[in-house]
Amino acid sequence: MRHGLDILHAESVADGAEHKGSNGHTNGRMLSHANGHMRDIINGDYVKFKRPGNGIAVASSFGASSAPIDSVARIWAGCGLDLQALHSLNLAPITEPVLPSSYKIGHLAQASIALSTLAAATIQATRLDAKTPNSVSVDPYHAAIEFKSERFTKLDGVPPPSPWGPIGGLYKTKDGHVRVHDSFTNHREGTARLLGCAVDRAQVAEKLKSWYAIDFEEASIKAELCNFALRSETEWTAHPQVSPSPS
Secondary structure (H helix, E strand, C coil), rough: EECCCCCCCCHHHHHHEEEEECCCCEEEEEEEEEEECCCCCHHHHHHECCCCCCCCCECCCCCCCCHHHHHEEEEEEECCCCCHHHHEEEEECCCCCCCCCCCCCHHHHHHHHHHHHHHHHHHHHHHCCCCCCEEEEEEEEHHHHHHHHHHCCCCCCCCCCCCCCCCCEEEEECCEEEECCCCCCCHHHHHHHHCCCCCCCCHHHHHHHCHHHHHHHHHHHHHCCCCEEECCCCHHHHCCCHHHCCC
């Protein structure tokens, strides 16, 4: 089964080798695929999901070096799905950034498309009473293109109109920049009301010049709007949202 722009065909996936954690005990068979096995990124600290006949070990937590296959395996296992289906999955290697961003957009694109496609393949296998799903492969660069597919879409040969409203986009502030989201009427009208101006790009730009970016973000949140300050990597690193949530 292939998804969208992916034209690569995955070979069948063999079982991984026995894996031993840092405690010396065998933690089960590691998932492997055509490009190598799931990386041991947490020093052998794995959770073994005991479902009949599989013995596959899936990482219980992941660090910054985790690969898309790791994210797919964790979510798949967390949903209580049959881990044997993961042997049908082949993900081509990925080198970030696939797209210009401080976020792992390529990782997210490849993993999410792989998850949905593997789920579809699993449903198909169930309907056909097949033992395993068809092989699934997702090229990270094809996946990234699909994540920006609106830029490559035409309706009757003509590009679709901009998804932004009349005032959406980036604006300069006193100390940086903010992004205004205005796809919904209440957002654009609320932003104009907050700034004390009309729903007009030039007026919004002029008003925002006197605001500090974070102040505008906080005022927008209180007003239930969708406007946010742009932050540097250093600023994001110091932000409370970077801290892992308790689980």
